[in-house]
Amino acid sequence: MDTIISQLNLTSQDKLGLLISGLVFLVFLVTHFVKPSLAFQFSCIIQASCAGMTMGFTFGGVSNSFADMTQEQLIDSGFASLLLILSLVALYNNAKTPLILGYILHGCWDYLHHHSSSVHMEAATPLWYPLLCCSYDIAVAMTYIFTKYPSDSSRNKGKTQ
Structure with missing residues (x-):
């Protein structure tokens, strides 16, 4: 196992991100099986918060006018x-598909946006943040893909996911 980890060339910041991700995911997983509705609602809130943090990291306290926005800030x-729309749709419809899509997109976005050698990023994020997001987001998405979410509540009767 040590050989595999050493071949990944993880920095101490990457390891910190993975550690935090693992701990938060463990809490999510326990909650997912004990109180699935609570875990689902919390997952929607986390995803919406990620949208807010993306905006915060992008603008970093700088007040720009729309005309001064960079291409990166627009994207x-x-x-x-x-991400915000996907979380709201998932929460409103009690449907896991938009939530899964949002988590997969955000996990891939953070990894590619922060670790791609072809993308220069101006937004300042903590060094541990991208790997934390990527690993947590993909783990949550896979949990919802491979486990049944009890979304057949009275509000969702007759709707399909």
């Missing part, structure tokens, strides 16, 4: 809006 803003 980040659009992506954050999409």
Whole structure:
């Protein structure tokens, strides 16, 4: 196992992100099986919060006018809006499909946006943040893909996911 980990060339910041992700995911997993509705609602809130953090990291306290926005800020803003919409749709419809899509998109976005050598990023994020998001987001998405979520509540009768 040590050989595999050493071949990944993880920095101490990457390891910190993975550690935090693992701990938070463990709490999610226990809650998912004990109180699935609570875990689902919390997952929607976490995803919506990620949209807000994306905006925060993108603008970093700088007050720009729309005309002064960089291409990166426009793309980040659009992506954050999409994440927010997916979380609200998932929460309103009690449907896991938009939530899964949002988590997969956000996990891939953070990894590619922060670790791609072809993308220069101006937004300042903590070094541990991208791997935390990527690993947590993919783990939550896979949990919802491979486990049944009890979404056949009275509010959702007759609707399909």
